[in-house]
Amino acid sequence: MWHSPKGGDLQMVPLRKTFHILPPDDYQLAGKCAELVYFHQNNKFCGVCGGQMKWQTEISKQCCECGKELWPSLATAIIVRVTRGDEILMVHAHTFRDRHYGLVAGFVETGETLEECVQREVWEETRLRITNIRYFASQPWPYPCGLMVGFTADYLAGEISLQREELSDGGWYSRDRLPFLPDPSSIAYRLIDDWVKQTDKHF
Ligand SMILES: [Zn+2]
Structure with missing residues (x-):
């Protein structure tokens, strides 16, 4: 902590924490x-x-x-909220630093559309087939130079078989037994929060 010329103490804060x-x-x-x-x-x-x-x-x-x-090149990644009835697909990756669960996500490859990437990532991480892929929102992700593109999709077919090299756990969760959620600064949180609020209206 140090003293500002204009008065008051200043403190270094990691970029991610400045969201709050x-x-x-x-x-x-x-x-x-x-x-x-x-x-x-x-x-x-x-x-x-x-x-x-x-x-x-x-x-x-x-x-x-x-x-x-x-020009700066962005690392574009998709993230997708897959739902099946009143359940949501959530996963925990080995790289997560805490116990929260997130949504299926991954980097877009060259020569691939965003929608193809969504299908590929869901297939690679869970062996599930999905349908009704819809754009949700996007978010700059400056850690260090990303763009997250959020989608929603419906479950179509298959049984969950997790990609163990990347994921330590995952499954279908209903709104009354959701695991630890991602940080509110993330688009993953917004996607989940939006679903919980939608589901609230149905009950
Ligand atoms: Zn040159």
Whole structure:
């Protein structure tokens, strides 16, 4: 903690925690800044000729030697809420740092549509078939340079068989026995919360 010139104490806070402190617009702006810093630190030299890269605009760089222009590349990932009647599919990955359960998610591969990615990830992680894939919302995910694209889908067929290399647990959960939920800053939480509220209206 240190003293600000304008008075008051300042404290360093990890970006993710600022979700709970800053207004939404400021949180998003802080994320954008973090992504640009990451972009700068990882693109000091040109990938084509090795020349020095300099800032060209506020969001792009250019090689001083060959003129190659470069923009930050986003790692696009899908996340999907699969439901079956009044149950929701939730999984716990080995990489999760706490006990919360999330939704099936994964990075989009080259040459793949978002919808194909949704189907592939659900199949790879659970061996389930799904239908009625619908766009929900998206969210910048500056950890370090992601874009999460959220979908909803209905269960179609199959029995759950978890991809054990990636997942430690998973299954169907009803709203009265949901496991620990993801952090409210995540689109996973929004997808689950939206479903719980929808289901509330039905009962
Ligand atoms: Zn170059």
